[in-house]
Amino acid sequence: MKLQRLLVVGAAACLVAAGCSSGRDDAAVVGAPGATASGSASAACDSADLQATDIGITKDTITIETVADVGSQAAPGIANGSLEAMKAWADVVNKSGGLACREVVIRTFDSKLDPGESRSGMVDSCQNAFADVGSFTLAVADVTPLAECVDGAGKPTGQPQVPAVSTNALIACNKTTYLAQGITFSCPPSQGARTFTVGTSLGDYLRQVVGGDAHGQFQIGYTSPSFLDVTMPTVVQLRAQGLAGPVYGAKAADPQSAYTSVVQGMKSSGAQFVFANSTFPSFVQLQREAAAQGVEVPHWFCQGACYDPAYVKAAGDLAKGTEILLASLPFEEADVNEEMKTFVDNVDTHNTFAFSSWVAARLFQQAVEAVVTKDGPNGLTRASVLGALEAVKDFDAGGLIGPNTPSAHLPNLCVVAVKVGADGGFERVFPKEAGTLSCAGSGKQTFDPIAEFSR
Amino acid sequence: MPLVTRRVAVPVLSVALLVYLASNAWAGEPVTVDSLVQLVAFALPIAGLYAISATGLVVVYSATGIFNVAQGAIGMVCAFVYWELSVNRGLPVPLALILVVGVFAPLFAVVLNRVLMQRLRNAPLITQLLGTVGVMALLLGVAALIWDPTASYPIDGLGGSGGIHISGVLLSWHRVITIVTAVVIAVALRFVLTSTRLGVSMRAVVDNEDLASLHGIRPQRVSDTAWIIGSVCAALAGILIAPEVGNMSAETLTFFVINAFAAAVFGRLKSLPMTYVGAVVLGLIVSFTSTFLDLEGRWTPLAGVLPALALFVVLLVAPQQSIRLGRPVRRYHIETVPTMRSVLTGSAVLVILSVVAGLTFSPVNVTRMISAVTVGLILLGMVPLLGWAGMPFFAPYALAGVGAWVTWSLGGSILALLAAAAASAVAGVVVALPALRLRELYLALSSIAFALIAVSFLFVQPEVFEIPRQLDRLTIAGFDLSSGTRFLVYACVLYAILAVLLVAVRRSQYGRRIIALRDSEAAAACIGISAASTKALVFALAGAVAGIGGGVLAQGQRFASSEQFPMVAGLAIILSLTVMGIGTVSGPVAAGLLGALLTALAHDWAPGHITDALELFGPALAVLALSSQPRGQIPEVAARAREHPWRAVATVVGLAVTIVGCRLMSVPGEIGFVLAVTGALVARMLYDLVRPSPAASATAGDATDIRLGVSRPITSAHVREWDRALGVPAGVGREVVAS
Structure with a gap:
């Protein structure tokens, strides 16, 4: 019963098709094939004196945490695709020179379809990683460990969270959570008509x-x-x-x-x-x-x-x-969309879990690159990435999804x-x-x- | 309330409620002969599935005295084996059926009985029920290991396509077979149970095994036969249900049997024809709702809890089991009442350890500790109810949910916690009302029904948890408690306070009344103890404590939702409590910490095959532990530590030294885990070699060993073993002083 119910939640949260819109009037068909920009590998990285600018960032690495339901007895390996996709994304990015001139390291945490362990995953992420990206946790209920997470300077900026899916309104509407494919909840959560x-x-x-x-x-x-x-x-x-x-x-x-x-x-x-x-x-x-x-x-x-x-x-x-x-x-359609080809070629598992995590990773990547473009590789902090995520408009993951503005909290x-x-x-x-x-x-x-x- | 009045009032009220609901939720479908015939056509296949499931339950219960909650899980395993043979391996369907129903299911039953179930035969009811819950968890884990839960298992119905047309509805051949099978099983088994020597033997063994043996009946063989019949019924139910679900799922197949509980109780767990009638009535109610009613708004979830509601009504109406007379009231050693000094010491240790843990553990493990203590708080409420009063109540999360809701609704402050305790106490009293007349198994089943109704209907009402909202940080007089360490200490302090209060209750006159009621309700009534008020008060106490636990859960997570209180998880934590110590105030927190320890081992310290295997076979180990120590491990461990304190110290020192050594040498987690356990055992053996004593060498192993009293002195452990074997409680003044 629990698994079925949670799978319905996961499916519903993933089903952002056409039920709601962002208010467009045009009936244009969008989604021209294209490639998402890969990690920067410029001369700027060679000359930069890289610093450890926040928790999870050193001069050589940037650590991202992915919390996923992989070890549950009820459904072992259900979210394996998410971990696989995140590692594949990290490989792709690192081969292109890394992110913000640093190597991306993926730290994983098994939430076991358990609310307690899902929360523990957030606590672990806050303590050890720069951001929580691509997580797929169907049982999570409480987001305060991320929302009130302090940064390297001790300020409660919150930790950037770009999960693969949101399973409840509190997470979807959380100020530090950005969903690449839109949300299906109304923010703030309410009741009645x-x-x-x-x-x-x-x-x-x-x-x-x-x-x-x-x-x-x-x-x-x-x-x-x-x-x-x-x-x-x-x-x-x-x-x-x-x-x-x-x-x-x-x-x-x-x-x-x-x-x-x-x-x-x-x-x-x-x-x-x-x-x-x-x-x-x-x-x-x-x-x-x-x-x-x-x-x-x-x-x-x-x-x-x-x-x-x-x-x-x-x-x-x-x-x-x-x-x-x-x-x-x-x-x-990997043969007509370069980003889909990249996904299909690098990730063996092609399912909702893997795809959603991959798209989430690309959103995070876009935000980081925006920060680096503006402030350089040492401008990378949780606060700056949160600001960049807030500013993202019409994100389409290289044509994989319809354009979505995560901060608008609207469905795709x-x-x-x-x-x-x-x-x-x-x-x-x-x-x-x-x-x-x-x-x-x-x-x-x-x-x-x-x-x-x-x- | 006189029995006749009660037996009339409850059905009348239930029918009145149904009529009211029907009139308000009528979908507008015309009631014609055709629609009524269709209603029956819809109902019979569902009824058939319920009937087959319930028949297995009834047969096993009437022949072994064990209500097998794992019946659905057995059916699930058989269904998957059938799929493996008929679909995956391509065997002809008749051959696969014979192999599963005729070979696998019987063998499986014999193995299950001999290895696990037999050990539960003479155990207290709570232990029996939770033992079967452990078996259910084990089978679910094994099935998940063998058959990937995320894969697809298509399976066709029996009999091929086509069927019989009835008033425009096609009754497929599979459903016809289901209906016929249910009838045949009911008739055949009724004949077996009432008109054959085997059936009489089964009933005789349940009534009095020793007397039955004297008459030449072999209890082992009878027990095996009963389980074989139950397993065959489960296999048939599983194979017939499997094509009816969209994709075979271990969970769906396992928990389907819960819907059949009402049918089994309708037959009073002994009459197969009435069980079938109960199944038909249940099927008609479910079909009527889906055909003629249009449940909207807050009533939408009602359709999902109809079987649980039906179970509740049937339990209230059914004649109750009579109070047992003329046999030992207890067959297990009861734990000694702790002194206030010991509980105050233990509480102080708990709080001090929480401070140390908060300051030294990683934030993740502190979070796990908080969850553990929160679960402990909820379970603490179950100690007076299950442990002292002996009332099998399996809905801890239902009571905790009330507390969580009140706390969350009132903003999550300390005062809100007090209000939660009051509200949950009231909820406990309300739940106690049916419990006043329900006893033993019926009470257990009613609590399961209550848990299902609470989670699936009450907690999803719009006024309860449905606007997701974050609570503010918890503060006491301006002191912020929201950090991990501070909240952990806060939770432990609350636990300590409640533990002390509960022990004070236990040591009071009221506590003695509770025990008296548990030991013999008849005798207690004879000396003027009011069963009704005593039970109501203990439910109120349980509700209050569990409600505080729920409130602390909401405070800790700063959030509350209906999904935090699932029924099955409630059964699992009750199982943990029973394994650790159902009658002790340390058992709950130990149960919670055991869960946290296993999680930390599996996740951080020793991830790998050993801890995976531990997770998988843990429920089986729990069943074995329960069968040997029905009151839990803590009382036994404490007793042995009191008898041989230095031996206990040596074991702990051995464990600690090995752990520290492994950490210093960076030994990989799994190996370290094995070494730590080995180190503890080696230390114990070394102590026995260095300081041998007759008491140490004379274990409580085989109390019938004739060398006892000749070459080895008799010890307290032997006396306890004899008490167990003879079925008498440990007497005063029978302590044996070891020479």
Whole structure:
């Protein structure tokens, strides 16, 4: 139960596709291929008299800590991809001369899917590392060890945190935390009816595929209020764009027979689509039950969690034709995007954990390079990097994701759709042009996620 | 309240509540013959799964007296073995079924029984239940080791595609097989249990094993058979559930059985037909909710806790187990009541050590120590409840959650902590109300139901934890306590104060009343002790202390959320408490520190295969420890240290010297760990060689050794062993002075 719930949190936190936007009006397709700038290896480094300017920085090294859930008995190695990606990123950067003229050293901490150890990881990071980057901790609840971390001068500046994912609003809204792919929580955390800025790209695409004013079924994973906060804005926006239907809250413990009544409802209403924002096992159960009951649904949409060979294996033939909605370029497009090629070539594990950590590392790298450009390699302090992170605008990780301003605390608005092909692979279907994402339109919806949810 | 009135009132109230809920949450679906038939068609497969799971529980309980919480875990292992054979290795499905159900499951059951479960047979109820929790944890760990939890395990249902159409709904062949299997098992096992010699033997062994032996019944064989039947039921349940989950997950398969508890209790843990009826009723309730109701807003999580609510209602209505008469009330040695001097000394040592630790340990380990002491505070509340009153209550986090919420809501100050204690005490009294009539196993199950309802429904209400908010730094009279060291000392001081207070309670008249009630409720009533008020007060006390623990958790983390109080983690810490010392005020903090020590070993000091193996097989070791020392290790260790103090000192010195030596020589962590343990054992052996004594050489090993009393003098340890074997408590004045 714990793992399922935490995986839903992780999946929901990663699902920043198209539900909300940053308020753009243009419908431009963005994401031209390009390369993120590599570490500086200039003559300036040779002549610089490097100093130990803050905790985790010496004249030779800069230590970054990555806290990840790798040693849990419930899910051993679940976040191994994060550690792998961080080490790969460090290798790439070091081969190009390092960061701020120093060698990047990755210090790891196993949080074991445990809130206590996740907190210990933050404490360790504050004491021993310059910044916390690429961390993937699904169980963390408290961010004060980073928010109140003192720097080398003894000031409580906080430690820069650029995690791979955020699992609760307090972390996402923390003043020293910057999420490269946007957040799905409202900041500051609140309750009741409130206004969400939501994107329209996803709804536009679904209408294009399904047809206008369609009726279907929504499925979300887990139904605690904090999860509804993350998932309901997407559903409400899609409904506002003419895609109607009830919402079913899937629970990990439900056997497939619990979906029979849902499928019967789909049958009697003539559902034209199913849109799922849940873990893939729940989605597989719904697909299987629909197949068993002879209910044919023309379109099956699943957000990010299904972009996983494990989903294709679990669903078998039922996966074919399912459309999966991503917020980033697919891994299959390494030949059209240089940054994706760098990621794919250097990181063996291609999954959400590895990708999110890699993107987080690139954001951190961009901030450090901005500090070095302005103040030189000895200008690197926690405070200066925090300032640089705050100033980052339209970060897109070399075209891997849609442009996002981390300090704006808004979700990423972009979407890419892939379809599971006959061979079980993932084929791009939208936008048509490889290497691009669709980022367009926004709207505001005012509602109470808890009240809005209904089965 | 008279029994008849109570048995009518509770169902009437429950039905009234259901009607109210249904009328307010009606989804608008028309109630027609078709929809009702569909409702039954939806319900029967779910009911079948519940029935098969519950049948295994009932058979094992009725034949061994052990309520096997690990039933789901056994089914999970069998399901994965079935997947391994039929999918991964490509064996034909019938052959895989025969191999798993007919070969693997029985062998697994015999091994499990002989190695672990048999040791729990005569253990107290709390030990039995927690022992099975340990087995569940062990099996989960082993499964995770063999079958990667992040991988995919697709598995097809039995019978292929197609099925029977009923009112527009297709009942797949797999579900038909599930329904039929459940009925066949219920009928067949009922026949076995009531009409065969084996069935009679099973019931006889549970009632009186010695008498059954005298009649030619072999308890070992009967026990093995019972576990085989239970394991086969678990295997069938696991294999039938596996295709119904989207991707086989060890956790999902293991915990599914909890939903079946209500069905098992409906059958009073002995009637298989009623168990099946209970499963059908439960299935109908679940299906009715999903078909006809539209749960919105705060009621949304209600659907997930329906089985737990059903369990609660059934427990309240079911006739209770009668008070046992005519047999030894205790088969284990009870720990001596500590003196105030010893507890004050221990408390002072704890606080001093916390200062030393805070100043010398790394910030990470100080954080771990704080978590350990916080867990200890929560568990301290369980000592009067489980340890003294003997009431099996397994929802520490539910009470702690109330305390955490109140503390967090009121800003996290010391005064908020006091308010938390009061609120949690009230919560404890409220929880005590059903406990006043529930006893032993039923009380344990009701506490599990309460824990599930608290975490999955109460704590996720909008008024509780749902606005994430950080607490301000904790200060006392302007003194900032938020640094690691200061907070650790603060937590330890609180622990010490509460420990002293609890020991004072234990030494008081009220404490003696609690023990009297635990030893014999009937006898206690005869001498005028009110069971109701005594139980209510002990629940209030437990609630208050656990609530303070929850409040300290919120203060330490400066945050509180429903996810900090999971039910399963609550069972795990209760297991740790029982292993260390369920009746001692040092047991809770020792349990917390043991967890911190293992984490530090695995993470920092000795990461590697040995500590990984320790983590994996720790639950099994816990079961073995529980079976030999049902009251925990601390009382036994303390008793031995009192008997042979210098031997204890030698062991500790050996351990310390080896650790320091390894650190100085920079010996790698894993090797150092092994050397440290070896050093302690060697030091002990050397002491025995240098200072041999009859007492030292006469261990409490085999009390039936005929050489005892002839070539070796009898010691207190032997007397304790005999007390255990004869099933009588240790008497006054029977201490043996070693010559």
